[in-house]
Amino acid sequence: MAKLKVLEHPNPILKKKAQRVEKVDDEVRKLLDDMLETMYDGGVGLAAPQVGVSKRIIVVDAFQPEGGGQGEPMYFVNPEIIWNSEEKILFCEGCLSIPGQSAEVERFEKIKIRYQDYDGKEKELLAEDFLAIVLQHEIDHLDGILYIDRISRLKRNMLLKKLEKARKEESAE
Ligand code: NI
Numbered sequence: 001m002a003k004l005k006v007l008e009h010p011n012p013i014l015k016k017k018a019q020r021v022e023k024v025d026d027e028v029r030k031l032l033d034d035m036l037e038t039m040y041d042g043g044v045g046l047a048a049p050q051v052g053v054s055k056r057i058i059v060v061d062a063f064q065p066e067g068g069g070q071g072e073p074m075y076f077v078n079p080e081i082i083w084n085s086e087e088k089i090l091f092c093e094g095c096l097s098i099p100g101q102s103a104e105v106e107r108f109e110k111i112k113i114r115y116q117d118y119d120g121k122e123k124e125l126l127a128e129d130f131l132a133i134v135l136q137h138e139i140d141h142l143d144g145i146l147y148i149d150r151i152s153r154l155k156r157n158m159l160l161k162k163l164e165k166a167r168k169e170e171s172a173e
Helices: 026-039 129-142 153-172
Strands: 045-047 057-060 074-084 088-093 103-108 110-116 122-128
Touching (some): 026 057, 026 074, 045 129, 057 129, 074 129, 103 129, 110 129
Antiparallel strands (some): 045 057, 057 074, 088 103, 110 122
16 A cells, blocks of 8 residues: 545646546555555545546545544445435535645535445445535545535635645745
8 A cells, every 4th residue: 555645725636527437446446545545644535536536436434533543444436426315414624635724514414325345346325424424525526526615705715815824834834
């Protein structure tokens, strides 16, 4: 496994719609492994476009123990939401591609997704609460949508200003 470089906003790859994966082969599995290792550096989910690969692939671990380590690593190829609850919930989200920032985003409380697993097997999963939030965030990445696209323009502008300021301070150090 190898750790990959995470692209940051405003890299144009993050805004592109990712391509479907035709076949879950060893190349895809290697990417899944590398993405998982990359994700564990401070994330609960990671989408392939974030590592510069415009394919419909995500990894998630929404059950990491406090203090680090693996919880329940999950792999999703070609995930699509096939059902969502009426109920929505608000949660404060962050993203490895927008480091150090966060904002409250509204998501469906429950979703059902269809996807292919690590072995290319077709599966369905009913997810709720935190797992459902993480999955919606990551599936958005596959359509070129960042969580900051789902907040008000005013909040987005404030957040991007803070991001820019933090980057300037970092490069001055
Ligand atoms: Ni993200």
